[in-house]
Amino acid sequence: MSEATGQANGRRRGPNYVLISKRESLGWSRRRAARELQRIGEARGLGTPELDALEKALYRHETGATVCRDPLYIELYCAAYKATAHELFGGVAPAAQVGERYGVRSHKFIAAYIGADRVAELAARELVTPGASHHGLGCMAREVEHDEGLCRLHVWPFGVAIFHLAEELAFPNVAHLAIWRRRTYVENLAWASRYIGNLVRAEAEASYVLSLYWVHSPIWPAHEIDTALRIMCFPKTLLARDPETSESSLAHAELVERSLLADGFEYPEMTSFGVKGISLGYASWSGVVYSPIALQRSLAEQELVSTELATQAIWAYCAHINEQVEQGRDPTVPAEYSWRFLRGVRSRLTNPRPQETDQHRFMRAAILDTSGLPGHLAQAIDILRETE
Incomplete structure (x- = not known):
């Protein structure tokens, strides 16, 4: 040695x-x-x-x-x-070796709107039990068996279901993650739709997947790690629009990645929320990536997970309201979850809390802004006010 x-x-x-x-x-x-x-x-x-x-x-x-x-x-x-x-x-660390892999924990949030009546039915059948509160949004939950990782289903009384799937991964580069992400998103949506449909005994469809990556074992040298995390926050930038065979797609993605690592990567709709010397963190429409540098002073992994659960639950609820309008119907929602409820949610999600740290505030603001939820909420509140 x-x-x-x-x-x-x-x-x-x-x-x-x-x-x-x-x-x-x-x-x-x-x-x-x-x-x-x-x-x-x-x-x-x-x-x-x-x-x-x-x-x-x-x-x-x-x-x-x-x-x-x-x-x-x-x-x-x-x-x-x-x-x-x-x-x-400090800055003294071993250089990445050929064949070395970085360690990342992938958190996928798979959303489906099932309706308030079906959530109440699940609770009545004791298929879900009271779970944790996320930014003041209480939910019910159940453990779910999944071959690829730990999975938990969260359901909110206003009708939204979110699968939280955590998978431990190790890849040699971001290109492998991008290919894996594209393939598994299709599989995850089909699996979640089948599972929730069987659970509520009716047809149901998962609508989207959003990812949060917790990079606990980076391998990139100091001058590349920031760019690598930026790429990971928007991994589809490595992929062609029309997928070819997996081998040629991977080769193309690796070529693009090497070029970006050398030249740098900027994306206009990406927001940084890391703190120098403590963490690196980025949020975009495609997802969130975070790598703690000083583990005892950085954000906790569960803080990011809880913020995403709350964000995606309300995003999916607002999307359901807007979808009804786009279909030419006046939206119908339970009275207790109408525009006054959403107004309160907007306050809880967007306003700083008295004992909230700067790091948590930066993270929450970055996730909310890049998700487009503030505008989504404002539109849903206006729609429900008009149709009440």
Whole structure:
């Protein structure tokens, strides 16, 4: 295993106080920390050095005698101290190796409007039970079996159903994710339509899928990671409009990706909500991507998930109202979920909360604005007011 010495421009690097404080906060001596690193390495099937060598390396990394660039040590430290590489070592990180894959958790939100009566029926049959509240919108939920990941169905009393499917993925580049996304969206919509139709014992159709990507293990060098996440936020920019065979589509997507990584990628309807040194985050009409840099100071994954659940629930409800108008009908909705209800929802979603952090406010505003929900809500409120 290679290590870089701690000399830079003829000067010795200073101690790594983050590593030291992480260890000391756990009450560990260096020997105790070395044992923990060895235990983690053995549990993960890694070829870890002997205990004395681990303790010596830990001393050199903490004092700054050696710069920690070895992927093995970085993985062990991150696991032991429950922190990211950037949090522990700043900009010092191993370069991506050929064949390496980045780790990302995909959160898909698959929406369907089933009607308030059918939601009430599901509750009466005890097929759904009270679930969590998302931005003040209480819902009911049930666990759903899915071959590809963890899935939960959320239903709101105003008639919207949202499947939340979380899948753990690893890809060598964004092009593979773009191809996977296009293929699975079709499969997910068909599956969700069948499932909800069987559940409510009537014909039902899932209308769209929206994705949130939590990038927990990036592999790109510092000068490429921002562009890579921008592409991931709008992955269909890599794909031709008319899909060819999967092999040629992938080859084309990889070629486009390499070009964009070299030249940069800008998309006018993409909003950044990351905080320098803490996180990278982008939202667009196509979806959301977030990568924590300082895990203890960044947004929590569930905060993004909860915001998307609330956003997509109201988006699907407004879409149902607007669809009735476009079909030449006056929309009919339960009285308790008419324009006054939507006016209250708009206030809860768009106005800052007293104890809300800046990071959460930036994230919420970016997701709402790029989804087009504020305009969607305003139109639905006006329509319901006119037809009340």
